[in-house]
Amino acid sequence: MLLTYGPGERMEEKARLTILIDPAKKKAFEDLCASQDVTASQVVRLLIRQYLEKNGVRYGPALKKVRSR
DSSP states (O other): OOOOTTTOOOOOSOOOOOOOOHHHHHHHHHHHHHHOOHHHHHHHHHHHHHHHHTTTTOGGGGGOOOOOO
């Protein structure tokens, strides 16, 4: 499995996403990721990017909301 970032994508700012998952699914997921030489975080980031793209959601630094005073 090859994981790449889209055009202009870089890992600069980070935010934490915490999920609850069944322990057996977590282990199976981590084992599969390890067998493909990728981290669970890499795969989750890929799935999120694909889900956003599939649903036509734009995101990125240029789309950050400006705080109103």
